[in-house]
Amino acid sequence: MRRFEQFGILRNLTSRWDLIAFVVVLGLIAFLGEAARGLFVPLTQLDIVPLSLDPRHLPEYAARTTLRMLVALFISLVFTLTYATWAAKSERAGKLLVPILDILQSVPILGFLSITLVFFMSLAPGRVLGAEFASIFVIFTSQAWNMAFSFYQSLRTIPIELSEAADSFRLSPWMRFWQLEVPFGLPALVWNMMMSMSGGWFFVVASESITVGHNTVALPGIGSYIALAIEQKNLPAMGYAIGTMLLVILLYDQLLFRPLVSWVDRFRVESDPGEDTPESWALTMMRRSRLIRAGKVAFRAAVLATSRAFNFGDAAERVRAKRSKRRSLDLLWVSLVAVAVAAGVWHLVASLVAHTPVHEAVQVCGLALITMLRVFVLIALASLVWVPVGIWVGLRPRVARVVQPVAQFFAAFPANLLFPIAIYGIVTWKLQPNIWLSPLMILGTQWYILFNVIAGAAQLPAELRYAATNFGVRGWLWWRKVALPGVLPFYVTGAITASGGSWNAAQVAELVTWGNTEIEAKGLGSYIADAATAGDFHRIVLGVGVMSLFVVVINRLFWRPLYYYAERKYRLT
Amino acid sequence: MSSTPLLQCSDVRKAFRKPDGGELIVLDGMNLDLYAGQIVGLLGRSGSGKSTLLRLIAGLAEPTAGTLSYLGEPVDGPAAGIAMVFQSFALFPWLTVYENVALGLEAQHMPKDEIRKRSLQAIDLIGLDGFESAYPRELSGGMRQRVGFARALVVHPNILLMDEPFSALDVLTAETLRTDFLDLWGEGRMPIKGVVLVTHNIEEAVLMCDRILVFGSNPGRILSEIKVTLPQPRNRLDPSFRELVERIYVVMTARPANGQAAGRQERFPGLGIGSVLPSVSSNLLSGLMEAVAAAPFSGKADLPEIASDLQMEIDELFPVAETLQLLRFAELEGGDLKLTEDGLSFAAAEIDERKRIFLRHLLAYVPLAAHVRRVLDERASHSARKSRFIDELEDFMDEDAAENTLRAIIQWGRYAEAYAYDDVNAMFSLENPT
Secondary structure, three states: OOOOOOOHHHHHHHHHHHHHHHHHHHHHHHHHHHHHOOOOHHHHOOOOOOOOOOHHHEEEEHHHHHHHHHHHHHHHHHHHHHHHHHHHOOOOHHHHHHHHHHHHHOOHHHHHHHHHHHHHEEEEOOOOOHHHHHHHHHHHHHHHHHHHHHHHHHHHHOOOHHHHHHHHHHOHHHHHHHHHHHHHHHHHHHHHHHHHHHHHHHHHHHOOOEEOOOEEEEOOOOOHHHHHHOOOOOHHHHHHHHHHHHHHHHHHHHHHHHHHHHHHHHHHOOOOOOOOHHHHHHHHHHHHOHHHHHHHHHHHHHHHHHHHHHOOOOHHHHHHHHHHHOHHHHHHHHHHHHHHHHHHHHHHHHHHOOOHHHHHHHHHHHHHHHHHHHHHHHHHHHHHHHHHHHHHHHHOOHHHHHHHHHHHHHHHHHHHHHHHHHHHHHHOOOOOOHHOOOOHHHHHHHHHHHHHHHHHHHHOHHHHHHHHHOOOOOOHHHHHHHHHHHHHHHHHHHHHHHHHHHHHHHHHHOOOEEEEEEEEEOOOHHHHHHHHHHOOHHHHHEEEEHHHHHHHHHHHHHHHHHHHHHHHHHOOO | OOOOOOOOEOOOOOOOOOOOEEEEEEEEEEEEEEOOOOEEEEEOOOOOOOOOOHHHHOOOOOOEEEEEEEEEEEEOOOOOOOOEOOOOOOOOOOOOHHHHHHHHHHHOOHHHHHHHHHHHHHHOOOOOOOOOOOHHHHHHHHHHHHHHHHHHHHOOOOEEEEEEEOOOOHHHHHHHHHHHHHHHHHHOOOOOEEEEEEEHHHHHHHHHHHHHEEHHHHEEEEEEEOOOOOOOOOOOOEEEEEHHHHHHHHHHHHOOOOOOOOOOOOOHHHHHHHHOOOOOOOOHHHHHHHHHHOOOOOEEEEEHHHHHHOOOOOOHHHHHHHHHHOOOOEEEEOOOOOOHHHHHHHOOHHHHHHHHHHHHHHHHHHHHHHHHHHHHHHOOOOEEEHHHHHHOOOOOHHHHHHHHHHHHHHHHHHOOOOOOOEEOOOEEEOOOOO
């Protein structure tokens, strides 16, 4: 099993650049919000197609939703191939681009939506297109960052001899990119695409039906269908929607990602034959139909033709150019960064501090603490349940083969579809929402802990387990000295993902509606959700900013050190 | 044979700038002429700069000083007539054998038919018929390196550069591949004029090369140039072959000629606590001492003999032997390794006695170990951070060397029970582990 490597590359970057990146990102967000506010267009002009809860429309809605996912995936791919390449090739740019990426992936995804929605609407006033843009943008933000990270990481770790071989055979930069760099990065990229995608369903559901101020924009799609079903308290419709979602995710997995993962396996540099090659019936079918061969031939021909047509520089020239240092450019770069930072600070000051009373800021930090407490308690509880289960499953290959895909499937399933059920329970039994809404935050993300632990337990060397049995290591001692340390690096990876996902879910999990029943838990998520509904930009920016800050700080001070510790001490190589 | 060299290197020097502004010289005063029809071997241990020189010739790196010219033209980037075979094969795993071979021609934007014709020719020549559509992962190491050769030959280079091309293969496969290569070369069936071979295997150099440049380390430089006039095919058991191997061992174990006046000259670069040390395990040290002390060597071993006896490459054997010399457990001279009296008594002793002898020698002859011990003794807490010593070492050497040197010091100190080290907190101490 492959892991996320999102932290692997950040080890050596100084915190100075992190700080700069943070300011730049927040400044940019504030700027977007400001700009959008100025361009505010009455949303009443939108010609909204009325939705119907008739299940006969569901296939069409599902197709629209899927299309949105695909478009966003494509844009993420383009972003990855350009942004990550730029960051990796230019040391100067990389110093800023990489921390920016790191900050961006800490910004709550629905926060992006709240802030940028009006901006996108204003791009295409009076049409549904603007809302389409916004929805796609949200899915993009849920996918792009870790894809870019993974590709950047791959570019930085190309084996030196492969790179030298490409140089010595004088591949042009264009050929080098398509024949060496992209293929090398592909396995990690596809894996991250799959992970991103599974997160994406959650956000597509949340982003299709958006309320700003007094207006609700509903794009045709499963997400809107569900929103309408919730509004009308239509239980059968909810059932149809959940069924459709299950089917769509299953098809996506079987028709797109299984074949991709299986196909991309051969791009791995280190692998030997005989290792567990992922299988896919769809890929086998495509292979038989010679579709892949034809595609490959076409691709190579295209690379060659473009390389020939544009004659992208001589390889020797490239090597020479790499050597020459340009000091003046360095200076220009530093001053550009300085200007960007200054602008970021100015915007932050202008849009936050000036418009926000101090007590509001303090209150928001307090709310963030409450949400943080929730996330940590939930992660701890989920760990108590899923770590033992994961180890038990992982040590039994036959069980693992069944459970592992199911866990991955649950992780992809948008948990927000199930929220109304929780409301029903809370209302019926008159439960305390501050406590009983909390589990929703981890409903969809706990599976990351489970399937990472399963993967960890499955790779525990058989000899280690035999040795433990041989020396009579049993019971609590076995858990303490063998099983838990053995899966720790995997567990930490899973917990990091789960924690990030829970912060993201806070905005929809702390404020849940069913018809006209609205239940709210105190926290930063519900604060942002409230502000978004009210269309109050300063409160949205404040909330999103504080949440990003909390996520960044928690990552830096807690998860990242833990990750390195686990990697160093417990990684079995 | 033409009179102008294919390749000419004069006074080539390669240095890297250290963070503190100083220079780390990798290669110095390098002169090399390659004429048509020759195989020139660059022989040395890792860190002697031989691979660096190869990369300079390939145009993958740039010399700090001196000139390299190929057919009279200065080398300032990968040249069309120079192709390289890599130690780890460096095949693109996502391309088939055919596609890997064709890649170099595609990069030159050659017409399609020509690419096809020449690629199949090269595949045929190197014995890869029938494997055209296989992916590298489906091939054995030997077959993979054949692809590496075909890929280099297909561009019809004048010069073939080989960077330890057989060292990642098992002994039998390596021998087959070497023989095949020499056959093709002898029959003139390869489209190449000259070869530069980098190797750390003395026998391989004598087997294949017309001239051998023996490299010394720190900084990398040529110790000696040896002409090999034995006719091909050469026989490893031939007395004149053995004699040549022996001679190279002598050259490689000779004491550095530029020694300072003061007493003994160690083989490790740097002086006092600033010596760069190899991280050799105490098991290897005692193992080699036992082997030399035992029959048939009885305290004095001929290096080629013991190397083949223990199946150790010079890259593995030399650091161990040199560490023994540093610790005054052995003397290394004239291609022989001779145990000192303490070395002999170490080999004969039981574990506790061994540790006592080792401790005495470690503190007496390894200044850094003595330094660590002194610092720990002087401090009231009897503990010190690792970073403290790393900082000190980095005044003398680069980061990696400092890390490596300290790893050696930790290992030897633990064995001798001179001090303890806690890896989690990166702390040295005098405490015994509980």
